[in-house]
Amino acid sequence: MGDGERYIGVAERRARLALRQRLAPAVRAVRPEEVADALVALHGTDPATVYLAVGARLADPSGTVPETDRALYGEDRTLVRMHGMRHTVFVFPAELTAVVHASTGLAVAARERAALVKDMAKAGAPDVTWLKEVEESTLAALGRLGQATAAELAREEPRLRERFVYAAGKSYEGVHTVSTRLLRVLGVEGKVVRGRPLGSWTSSQFRWALAPEHPQLDPAGARAQLLRHWLTACGPATEADLKWWTGWRVTEVRRALAAIGARAVSLDEGTGYVVEGDVDPVAAPEEPWAALLPGLDPTAMGWRERDWYLAPELRPALFDGSGNVGPTVWWDGRVVGGWAQRADGEIVWRILDGSGVGRDAEAAIAAEAERLRRWVGDTRVTPRFRTPLEKALVE
Known part of the structure; x- marks a missing residue:
């Protein structure tokens, strides 16, 4: 431990997680916006994750779908789905969109546009001037239509249907339409x-x-x-956590830490950081808590170094081959198993061997499963990224 660095142990980190990520019943939210503010970003690669992550943290989840729809698609649009960290789709509070775009989107956008132009040139596709014309026409069409699918836009701008081969001769050779690649570029460019x-x-x-x-x-x-936003919600975190979550270079992480005057603390993994003024001890919730979180949930995916809440031996059952976490069962600040929804709507769950939970935990987890079943209702949810345990539970 360095001079003046306070040690923050596993128990306190789990307490911070419970309170700041709105997981303990006493701190559950009323509106989806409160959940998004608490988590900074909701994973949006799998659309269902957004709603399931919100519902798990609402005091009354019965209005999860209409309230989240209102926030995402209503006149005020208080939540925005856009590309963010690590070139991944997230849902952010609207007031953070400019921050996310400037801090993470600009560099990704430059690479994406350069890659599109290069791939089209290699395929003998039309030049940059042609692409600019299609882009301007597409944006104008969106302005007229308000909202549109790629197919609807292609009816307005037929050149979006043009196809080109990328990575010709490679094992991953494929065919892209202009619409697929151009809309992705326009997304990361914030247009x-x-x-x-x-x-x-x-x-x-x-x-x-x-x-x-x-x-x-x-x-x-x-x-x-x-x-600053993320460390307030998720601190303490190591440099490795911050580099992984943001997708920045380590030099950019260090400059940002210096800019906000982050305070170094001692963790089991080494040196971690919290925002200035956040070094005082945090007490655990009065009662232990249970939660059923969806695949790709921001809490389960929030840190690169996860041993303090997820035992390494549980990972093979809970992650797919690309590192995407599936649905997880939590007990008092740690992952203890996984869950799934069967075709008849039943929510099934399993405590993994060695987790060491007792009857009180099992009763609380069962109550959360019933709570989830009630608000999901007739909808059937299959995670976009299937994991070994989730597949086994629905067989």
Whole structure:
């Protein structure tokens, strides 16, 4: 431990997680916006994750779907689905969109546009001037339509249907339409965002919409702002955690830490950081708590170094081959198993060997499973990324 560094142990880290991530019953939220503010970002790669993550943290989850729809697609649009850290789709509080775009989106956008132009050139596709014309026409069409799918936009701008081969001769050779790649580029450039899906809240068939206007921020200042938000919600965290979550270079992480005057603390993994003024001890909730969190939940995916809440021996059952976490069962600050929904709507769960939970924990977990079953109702949810335990539970 360095001079003046306070030690924050596993028990306190779990207490912070319970309270700040709105998981203990006493601190559950009333509105989806409160959940998003607490977590900074909701994973949006699997559309169902957004709703399940919100519902797990609401005091009354019965209004999860209409309230989250209101926040995402209503007139005020208080939550925005857009590309963010690590070139991943997230749902952010609207007031953070400019911060996310400047701190993480600009660098990714430059790479994505360069890659699109290069791939099209290699395939003998039309030049940059042609692409610019298609882009301007597409944005104008979105302005007229309000929201539209890629197919609807292609009716307005037929050149979006043009196809080109990328990575010719490689094992991963494929064919892309201009619409697929261009809309992704426009997304990371902050020009378009995902709109209301065609189907239910589990659908991944999204419309597109013009992005809300936001100020252009200095990237370094935006990185400092984003880091402050995340450390307030998730600190303490190591440099490795911060580099992984943001997707930044380690030098950018260190500059942002210095810019916000982050305080170093001692963790079991080594040196960690909290925001200035956040070194006082945090007491655990009065009662132990249970939670059923969805695949890709921001809490389960929040840190690179996860031993303090997820035992290494449990990971093979709970993650897919690409490192995506599946549905998890939590007891008092640690992952103890997983859950799934069967075809008849039943929520089934399993405590993994060695987790060491007792009857009180099992009763609390069963109550959470019933709570989830009631608000999900007739909807059937299959995670986008299937994991060994989730598959086994539904067989």
